[in-house]
Amino acid sequence: MVLFFFSCAKEKRYQDYNENEFYEAQGIITKVYQTSSVFDESYNKLMDYTYAINDSIFLEGKEKEFYKAWNIGQPIVVLVHKKDSSISFYARDGIVRSFSEKQLEMFNTILEIDRLKK
Numbered sequence: 001m002v003l004f005f006f007s008c009a010k011e012k013r014y015q016d017y018n019e020n021e022f023y024e025a026q027g028i029i030t031k032v033y034q035t036s037s038v039f040d041e042s043y044n045k046l047m048d049y050t051y052a053i054n055d056s057i058f059l060e061g062k063e064k065e066f067y068k069a070w071n072i073g074q075p076i077v078v079l080v081h082k083k084d085s086s087i088s089f090y091a092r093d094g095i096v097r098s099f100s101e102k103q104l105e106m107f108n109t110i111l112e113i114d115r116l117k118k
Helices: 101-117
Strands: 022-034 045-052 058-066 075-081 088-093
Touching: 022 088, 022 101, 045 075, 045 088, 045 101, 058 088
Parallel strands: none
Antiparallel strands: 022 045, 022 075, 045 058, 075 088
């Protein structure tokens, strides 16, 4: 008899963490698209975003299964894990207090590069 074991490890969600493990960072939406699964609702949108760790480090994140109309270039607040900055989650629309002119310039550059790729 042969047994097969499959590990179905789910991606962690924000709710799986302690809220004190995160800080807020500035982000912008860089891509909006719909899910490709035939089992998903047609309004189920996905979103890619870029967020600033500081004035020189920018990372990318992705939000899945969100029921919201996103707009490319929209400023958002991103929750970033304190020990692993690659772990991030959309928090809300808006701008953080620590948002700098240098970050604004870089976000505009990122949006322009993405626009030219199309």
